[in-house]
Amino acid sequence: MAGAAGVSKTAVSFAFNTPDKLGQATLERVLQVAHELGYTPHPAARALSLRRSGTIGVLIPQRLSTVFANQFLSELFQGLGELVEEHDMTLLLVPPLDGSLEGAIRQASVDGFISLGLSPDDAALATLDRIGIPTVLVDSEESPEHPAVNVDDAGGAEAAARHLLDLGHRQLAVIMLPPTRSQSVLTPAASRRLAGYQAALAAFDAPAPYMVTAGATMPAGARAFDSFPKGKRRPTGVLAMSDMAAIGVLGAAGLR
Amino acid sequence: MAGAAGVSKTAVSFAFNTPDKLGQATLERVLQVAHELGYTPHPAARALSLRRSGTIGVLIPQRLSTVFANQFLSELFQGLGELVEEHDMTLLLVPPLDGSLEGAIRQASVDGFISLGLSPDDAALATLDRIGIPTVLVDSEESPEHPAVNVDDAGGAEAAARHLLDLGHRQLAVIMLPPTRSQSVLTPAASRRLAGYQAALAAFDAPAPYMVTAGATMPAGARAFDSFPKGKRRPTGVLAMSDMAAIGVLGAAGLR
DNA sequence: TTGTAGGCGTTATCAA
DNA sequence: TTGATAACGCCTACAA
Numbered sequence: 376m377a378g379a380a381g382v383s384k385t386a387v388s389f390a391f392n393t394p395d396k397l398g399q400a401t402l403e404r405v406l407q408v409a410h411e412l413g414y415t416p417h418p419a420a421r422a423l424s425l426r427r428s429g430t431i432g433v434l435i436p437q438r439l440s441t442v443f444a445n446q447f448l449s450e451l452f453q454g455l456g457e458l459v460e461e462h463d464m465t466l467l468l469v470p471p472l473d474g475s476l477e478g479a480i481r482q483a484s485v486d487g488f489i490s491l492g493l494s495p496d497d498a499a500l501a502t503l504d505r506i507g508i509p510t511v512l513v514d515s516e517e518s519p520e521h522p523a524v525n526v527d528d529a530g531g532a533e534a535a536a537r538h539l540l541d542l543g544h545r546q547l548a549v550i551m552l553p554p555t556r557s558q559s560v561l562t563p564a565a566s567r568r569l570a571g572y573q574a575a576l577a578a579f580d581a582p583a584p585y586m587v588t589a590g591a592t593m594p595a596g597a598r599a600f601d602s603f604p605k606g607k608r609r610p611t612g613v614l615a616m617s618d619m620a621a622i623g624v625l626g627a628a629g630l631r
Numbered sequence: 632m633a634g635a636a637g638v639s640k641t642a643v644s645f646a647f648n649t650p651d652k653l654g655q656a657t658l659e660r661v662l663q664v665a666h667e668l669g670y671t672p673h674p675a676a677r678a679l680s681l682r683r684s685g686t687i688g689v690l691i692p693q694r695l696s697t698v699f700a701n702q703f704l705s706e707l708f709q710g711l712g713e714l715v716e717e718h719d720m721t722l723l724l725v726p727p728l729d730g731s732l733e734g735a736i737r738q739a740s741v742d743g744f745i746s747l748g749l750s751p752d753d754a755a756l757a758t759l760d761r762i763g764i765p766t767v768l769v770d771s772e773e774s775p776e777h778p779a780v781n782v783d784d785a786g787g788a789e790a791a792a793r794h795l796l797d798l799g800h801r802q803l804a805v806i807m808l809p810p811t812r813s814q815s816v817l818t819p820a821a822s823r824r825l826a827g828y829q830a831a832l833a834a835f836d837a838p839a840p841y842m843v844t845a846g847a848t849m850p851a852g853a854r855a856f857d858s859f860p861k862g863k864r865r866p867t868g869v870l871a872m873s874d875m876a877a878i879g880v881l882g883a884a885g886l887r
Numbered sequence: 888t889t890g891t892a893g894g895c896g897t898t899a900t901c902a903a
Numbered sequence: 904t905t906g907a908t909a910a911c912g913c914c915t916a917c918a919a
Binding site: 632641672 | 895896897898899
């Protein structure tokens, strides 16, 4: 490329990175020839030299298709995308390779990782630490090891409950999330939210709510609604831990 | 790294790529030290030397969030993911950067691109050609320039129509897709499908179907169903161009 | 303003 | 089986 334009490699490099440092004529010639030849700086060579790839990876522990169905993640990606754009970087979605993230991590030429919903004691995270790739946890359990951004489960739940209580509702229903499959205990997120509800209920001296567990789907929410007590013990407000279940409740209650 | 283990760079390279070519003892030592140091071959350097990155990019013309909501694309990604896995490669989702794909294309260190639903005359494609990155078109209009894999709109539509006709149905309804926003004509895919329906209808000498246009959503499908003629002119079979609309019809018809 | 040369971390070729 | 050495293509002091 440098040869074709009759200039040095420096000139070419300048043309693409710091055009100001180049004379008008040279710049134009370089760009002209570059266009004709379809020349583009080789990303790998660039990354090698600069020690940065301009790419930030998103670790996706689940199957790609699961991610696509998840509304929370979709919105997250939208925000991520915009942010990354502002910094002229690229987003690299890294799904598991051969069922594990480890291999995928090594392949990816990435300046840093954002890890979605990965358990803080996941082996992949340890690998990242050893390699020394900066990593931020999103939607994971807190961990002193890594910076993390998470949902304020307790606070959000308490605010939701307070809202209903403020409106005067005292007969509430709580739609829980199903327990973890393996240990049949509440997920950490669920127990935090429950604590939030209870804090609000205690503050208002409200009676215990009707509790029911339902999956995070609209039909499950609708079924939960149908299971509510009827008559005068009928709940007048519903707290659902899952958005999808909440929508199901709205549908079953004829509210939309 | 080579120094730390007291071996040459070649030994390290062999340890990670062709372990058989290394003596038992050396191999173990290298891997041991590598683990302690958290060493991993630098992906960019590797790519530079090998002239391949082990990454195949997927060009996503739409907003990322749109993709996540699209069931067709989700399934496509699942298949892509599995295939890519078999070849020990990684999938790089490349959304537009600064609103255009061009920038993103240059950043990405990719061995080839799969372009989703990109118009064959898109500028980005021309860029790829000039740069010389092999590209396959998926779900685009046919083009002699690029290998492409597409849905057989006409064939599929004709098969669907023939199925209903074979079953004896003669009073059919067709749920069309909305026209393109800008030109208010049928999308190419829609017109191909329509042609497929008509071919089947002609072959069976069937009367013209009841036609209605609906968006590609379940509620739109349900509304379309409600708009059908009642009584003896009631359609007995429905051909929907959109899966989602078809599901909406099923729901409205009480069939699930 | 432009060119020269060295280094980024690998892999590949060729000897030892 | 191992080691030295030259690419790979770019960026960046430094020199001209």
